[in-house]
Amino acid sequence: MDEQPRLMHSHAGVGMAGHPGLPQHMQEGTGGADGDGRKQDIGDILQQIMTITDQSLDEAQARKHALNCHRMKPALFNVLCEIKEKTVLSIRGAQEEEPPDAQLMRLDNMLLAEGVSGPEKGGGSAAAAAAAAASGGAGADNSAEHSDYRAKLAQIRQIYHTELEKYEQACNEFTTHVMNLLREQSRTRPISPKEIERMVAIIHRKFSSIQMQLKQSTCEAVMILRSRFLDARRKRRNFNKQATEILNEYFYSHLSNPYPSEEAKEELAKKCSITVSQVSNWFGNKRIRYKKNIGKFQEEANMYAARTAVNATNVSSHGSQANSPSTPNSAGGLCNSTYIALCYMASNVLLPTMGHVCQIQKTLWQKSLHN
């Protein structure tokens, strides 16, 4: 487009008479400004154009150059361009639409959100962190998966960027090439700068549609990656033995009201090196599954109750059994671990009334147990 002045300028200064490129017989009619001379001039030109193919190559070349430098050329060129412009416009009509930007915007936004496009490292780690938060996991083996995920994401990002760059470069190359070609051809064909501009726009549209495909497939790849690595359901890991023990211990020692408070959940989470929401999930699952089939869990319940009892006796030699609501006051010499275990079992199975706990929740839990 900035070539326009140059293009025009090259013809603007073309003189009439005495131009070194003009063959002798062409100058004959150019001296006078009368109408006859002009007609003669045009006829001459037409004649030359019509017969140019009959001439030898060198001669034709020289003739072409001469015609190109003729004073009529710019005017003729402009007229032809104008005609062409009108024809093209009438043919293409209202084909200038740009609606499919929504799709592109969506893809761009997603790529940006996933850290594929946008800033190099910061975006990536931010996305990974967001993903971590989304998955709700921060466990020990989770970080390994994250690094794996991040590596894969980085790979995708790299491919995306190389491809994008490649496209960009190809687009630029192609554009320059076409522009040069058109400019070159504008010496022999009526190609206006405006048309070149339009052609460039068409090329860019084409390439951006190719880019969109790249973005689309990148998005797909990221989605697949996400579902593979971040959908925890697909990568479900059982908690380790110790964590399960701790959770079960709490559950069965609070069987009459197995609803840990927020603080208790936090502590359990810390002890089991899982998240609080995992603790919540665990208790939710446990409650519903326990209730559904108490018989199935009886053995487990007894085991944990006994273990808790043993621990209690081992830790405190005497007295501090506030946890046991049914400690007999005449326990004197019977206070051995077996007895306490039995007490725990009885208390858990029979669900005795216990004091200071959330009465409503406890009632609900107990009521639902009896269904």
Add this chain to the structure above:
DNA sequence: CAATATGATTTGGG
């Protein structure tokens, strides 16, 4: 391989 166990998610109510 089928059956069962299990952690996570979805749905629906409060």
Add this chain to the structure above:
DNA sequence: CCCAAATCATATTG
């Protein structure tokens, strides 16, 4: 948000 319940999808077991 909490929860119960149903459901999903994987892990483990027999």
